[in-house]
Amino acid sequence: MTTKKTAHLISHTHWDREWYMPYEHHHVLLIELMDKLLDTLDQDPEYRYFHLDGQTIIREDYLQVRPEQQERLDRYIREGRIHFGPWYVLQDEFLTSSEANLRNLLIGHRDARPLGVVSKTGYFPDSFGNMGQAPQILQQADIHNAIFGRGVKPTGFNNAVVDADSYESPYSEMIWRSPDGSEVLGILFANWYCNGMEVPVDSEKARVYWDKNLADAEKFASTPHLLFMNGCDHQPIQTDLPEALRTAAALYPDVEFIHSNFDDYIEAVTKDVPEHLATIQGELRSQHTDGWGTLVNTASARVYLKQLNQQGQTLLEKVAEPLAAMAHIAGVKDYPHHLLTHAWKMLMQNHPHDSICGCSVDEVHREMVTRFAKSRQLAEKLVSQSAQAIAESIHVQPAETWGEEAVLFTVFNTSGWNRNGIIEMDLIVDKAFFPEGPNPQALAQKVEKDALPAYQLIDSDGHVYSAEIKDLGAHFSYELPKDRFRQPYMARKVRVTFQAVDVPSLGYKTYALISVEKQAEIAEIAEMPDTSDVIEMQGMMMENGQLRVTVEENGTATIEDKVSGAVYKGLNSYENTGDIGNEYVYRQPEGETTLTTEHLKADLRIVEQSPYRVVMESVLRWDIPAGADELFELEKRQMVPFTERKAQRVKNIVPLLITTTYTLEAGSNMVKVKSDFNNQAKDHRLRALFPSGLVTDDHYADSIFEIAKRSNTPAKEWVNPSNAQHQQAFVHVTDGDHGLMIANNGLNEYEILQHEEGSTIAVTLLRASSELGDWGVFETPEAQCLGPQSVEYAIIPFAGDAAQSGACASAYVYPILWTTVQLGALARTFERESHAGADGKKVELPLSKQWLAWNAQGSSLAFSTLKIAEETGDLIARWYNLNSEPAELNVQPGFECASVYESDVLERVKGTMQGQSQTVPGYKIVTQGYALR
Template sequence: MSNKKTAHIISHTHWDREWYLPYEKHHVRLVKLVDTLLDKLDQDPEYRSFYLDGQTIILEDYLQVRPEQKERLTKHIRNGRILIGPWYILQDAFLTSGEANVRNMQIGHQDAQRYGDVSKIGYFPDTFGLVGQTPQLMQQSGIQNAFFGRGVKPTGFNNTVSDGDYESSFSELQWEGPDGSKVLGILFANWYSNGNEVPTDPEEAKAFWARKLADAEKYASTGELLFMNGCDHQPVQLDLPEAIRVARELYPDTEFIHSNFIDYLQSLDNALDRELSSVRGELRSQRTDGWGTLVNTASARVYLKQMNQHGQIMLEKVAEPLSAYASLLGHDYPHHLFTYAWKTLMQNHPHDSICGCSVDDVHREMVTRFEKSRNVAETIVQDSIEVIANHIDTSSFATYGEDARPFVVFNTTGKDRSGTVTVELDVARHYFRENIPFHEMKSRVKEFVIGDWRVVDSEGREVSCTLTDLGLNFGYDLPDDQFRQPYFARRVRIELEAEAVPANGHQAYAWVPSVHAGSVRNAKASLRVDERTMENAYLRIHVEDNGSVTLTDKESGRTYSGLCVYEDSGDIGNEYMYRQPDGEIAITTADLSAEISVVSDQPYACAIQIVHAWDVPKGADALLEQERNELVWFTGRRSARALETVKLNIVTTITLEKNGKGLKVSSSFDNQSTDHRLRMLFPTDVDSLVHQADSMFEVVTRDNEPSAEWVNPSYCHHQQAFVSVKDSSTGLTVANLGLNEYEVLRDGRNTIAVTLLRSVGELGDWGVFPTPEAQCLGQGNAELMIIPHGQGTPEEAYSTAYQYQVPWMSAQTDVHQGTLQPIHGWFKWDGAGMELSSVKVVEETGDLALRWFNATASKTTLAVEPKFAYTGVHKSTILEHRVDAVEVQPGADLAVGVGSAEIVTLVVSMPS
């Protein structure tokens, strides 16, 4: 290594939009900061540049209050003195979906390009660990680097960094993803504030730089030393040029420059003369004592994670594909609405937001944002399915006369789908405009005779269903060319069995009088064996006296016992980290009697309800409040659980569908206890040293045992759609909806423990910040699915888990002719281990963008057969820029070779 030393001082502020203060209080401070920055840049050419934290939302937040400053702001961006992008926001890595990550990059680039150049910096200063696919995502975004503060080095209280070993020899490293993509990794080994508040007083500066230079040289692979001049919500250091002049005088052998990331990277590249350590896959601080990983933010305020899962799915797996299919029929794709909905959702994705580790005000505002984004998504869905339904040929139902009530069921997942669907239909309707006397209009609707009706498919075959009369309902239409049109309707709810609805497609049905029904499609058999047992072709389910579930996989013959037992333990930690009181033994429902009853028995589904009335400790003892107020770090607390108990009433409903290869589990509970954690247990009894979990564009394999450095008794991890334990022949996968924390217990049974609720009372970082609403008192719920895999591949179970994430959609229509068949899929595809991730339209080109990822480490071939006219196909990046043309053979499927763990995007050009 050369003896030459250069101190690259990069000015920045890490801007958490909301955290220990509500958003608007931080917002006011942001406006002051940017005002100050613009003045400094105008007045002092020696103040070279400022990095705006890698997120373009700062521009929106500032200009919302100071729109008159846009020209001035733009000037400094175009002159390269304010560096912006590449993200819209700095989002958490493990609690946001792959597609949310892609939209974040796409929208960040779009917004940045309106002002000037996009800063091609993979910036993750304070992200709570990083997913393994980050290098591939960076490469596909034209970014060759990743700057990060966590993941390979211990980080503790108030973001202090330890001095021990970590996975890389230097602060510079090669980071490789599961597909082989590599980027230059830059670890903020001394944190992203190691050059903060540089003194101008010579005596103070000499001591400051003696310490700082030594700290940086300890880890650096070259003499190019990085100093980050800023920290969380840090104001601009106005006297930095003077501080740099002082440093130059004191240390003439070191070149001090007010630098930026681009110049630093270039200098580093020129200076590197040795091989760097290579780190592969996830960066999750596993070679640490385990107390500072912040993994338990995955279970803080679970309700936020559940809302986020639903919001993401509604946008990326429902609204976008349905809008894309509607666009193939000539309907405009609402890019502007999608951008707004995604931005609103992503405003909840920064780590201090989605992680649930802020003050209560922040998370109350998040609920509103989730609802706003969801409302936009639902409106887009409604518009899209109406367009598609109007093009579907339902004329086959004309044979049933004017009484037929057609409806369409939509499957927006990437695989054919069977299951129970719930549809609401208006079977009689009178509009207020009809000038029928008000009371007579209501009477006509209320007196409409439901009679004996049935559901049939487009071939006239009867479909098993259950009908519930919802009675009189008020409704209204909002036409594009008229004032709102109110009406009264007689509404029914129909639960039916949909079978083999095409992937990326739909199937039409109709509610018709029974006299017209055709052949019976399904025998009227029951899945119920007795009051505690149900069975289909794949699974046998039995409920034991204590409410636990015994599941037999009929394909493999393997039985899993003790499933769905609840565990409750004390938690004297905080929103960041779980901490069980010393010496406490968790309690479970294993020795508790349960009330068990069959609540639904239909030919297509059976459901058993399990009720527990459980005495649990009321909360922690009084010492915990004292320890919180005195800022006793959670690892040193001595508080315990109180002796007084309260009732925890839990209702569990397990549902087996006729064609289901998994068991649905729904849990609802009334939490009146504080400072505790509630989990559901799934013993696998599978002999394996590792397990698999769904992460961003990846099914990652993790060790069941922690590293030798790990001392935390808890060994929790992040998941998205599922966690799985398997051996060479069998396995058990547990899917979830918005339950992001799990642990594979070291209990000799490889039990999967999924967190349903964590109740804590403080933020828990650098000060005293009470968060009573983080106790999550009141009603809670959880949705899971247990999926065994025996004779089939585990990837089949994973596909079931992914499909479980996506709700069915439906729309009522009328009898009409159309250009679409009543059973239709927009495209077919096949590829071993591949999962469809996204269907959308590219705003710049109008191309249809289809994205998959390879969930395995094996190479495969993706075959695609579009069922619509197109003029060409290209592979593209995640930014959906065309790269390589795909050869199109007349009459043949498109064929694309796919590498291990590769993310593949095809953009399909449409006829003009």
């Protein structure tokens, strides 16, 4: 082992694109910084390297304003003086989906590809905790290290290093292991990522500086190689660093001071690292700290952002990409790589930790809402185009027996599981295009004058469905032909609502509205569906074959799992507390009594009743304090630490009216819940409570490519009264026989409350705060989230293993929207143009199809993605194992493919596979590539 100390100074700037100033304010500073960096690299060969913060978007942001500097910037990247990538942005790992984390890595590598070089540094400088599967993801991308600032040894709030009696690792170097066993060398910024900033040139000042900083670094280093990060948040580069290093070298002849980079530093550390490094397992969530500095409550800051993000992610990865892949495989539409990348980039520009965490000034988050909308609009257009291209190629000739008046439509299931559910779709049953000199009123009267036939709903297999069909009258619409000007028209529309049954995963099924007379003519080939599972109700009780649900007088739900016999009472009461923290941290006022709706009386009514769906409503009228008192304003202005604040809530009250709907569908294993309220109170938190009655020590939360097992009780160092944590799709508790799962639609924060009678799941619906927090005084009045709010979640009881019971699959499918498209202009003629395939032949698709089938039933595997790889043009499909035991994956492609191969998170060809079957080890992420013919 080398004995001489080496001080590695790595120049960088940690670049939050937006935070305590809006994006364009930061953008101006970025342009100035990059101009200065390029000038310095030009002028001073001793200024050797600069680390561009691990995110390729910095180059994109700079060249947006300074395109003329591209050759100059790219030359330094190619030469290795500017280290570039591997991410597109520095995301918050727990608030972005599994696939979003991979797209971030994939797009970062794609942006670096034309330059021929990408940093292979697993860089997580300021993530608010780290995902447990990061080592596996990094290893699959040929990244064998991870450098991070939080999650293991406490750094203390406001980035202050503190001593503690218990560390998860004695050194700043450690082995970090994923649940599947993948390992990387982990390096903690034990003295934060600014411990080498502003190095003095003056000898006297330099001695004071280095005496302290060398000792601090040596305290945690396991090798002679000491890491010093020369930079900090938005910090301009230190142009006189070479001179400062010469000063340091003269003062400390036993230490070698070098202007270094992560590649050289990691190589040196790897050679000298001791064999007895601690191994850190899974998620890095700073459980061995006082609990205040974990910043987990950013999961509930500005909940509306989390909801928009969840909608955007799901639309892209679970709808737009699979549909585009299906259309591409079918040969009816090229895969729109460029547009999908653009949509992902707009979405991921909201994923940096200070953005998606909701812990920035109001201007930042206003701009985020616009980005979310733009990404969503683009995804919606791509969904429409892909679905339409497939629909136009469906060969409807077999449906001619349905008659020319039949109205055909197709329902797409882009999830990884066969699916049942309620479909609600508007269909055109008549239309009239505007003539020259249009008279819209006359056209509207024309299309409305004819009486509609009595319709019957039938599917492509001849099954007849119970459906509600509502006449919507005449409506304006238009077509945008590819070869002529827009074509406006008036359309007669009907709305059809029914329960779709067994729509194939990653496929579609076609349905038709036909006249009752026509249905009678073909009755001999029509089969009535199985009607054994319908919704029954009595009073405020509703039930299907699996669940019995009663809405109680106080608005809570009692649910009996008819399969296991378990009964869960008092579900979905509401809890309200004050919050005198900030966007980062929740802090309840000292001595405050928690308010609940447990003893309120609700107004109850039936909103909807049909054989396939019942909706019940509870309305609670609740008075809560209007906000925090005047002392709170004083404490914020004077920067009193939130742990020391004495403010209380005021005595005056404001109304909080909560309207809750409970929806039960035939054949469903979940109760869907929607809560609407108009928030007029400030400085508070609202949660929904779900007592399980199950006595457990641990619980399980959906996280990034895993279901993380977490203790209900934090480590002994934890002093924060709250133990809130992150979730993705769901959280559940189980005693091994029975379990209760709460799925969500963009609600990322929960807490497990321990009681003698069992564990209660608390899900945060709203947290209202008024300041950013952290290092200064930044008011954020819009973080109070005043005005109308709407949240959605689902209650899923289950028996046995959550994955194998189907509960996890239900939670994963829950937020995915159905995609529907009407066949043809009216689906009244069968002479429609089909698309031509690569061989010039017309593409004719069947009335129902599945492009990729796999053994989903009872499996511990979760489906993750279906897309087309940009480099190879091959189909990419991904799964991951939710349990520790190996699981068999058997795949049946519904298309011709030349070969199947093992791929990785960067969608590369890794090795051939024999057939489509594969044993997936516990907790493993597996990606398969399908070479198309």
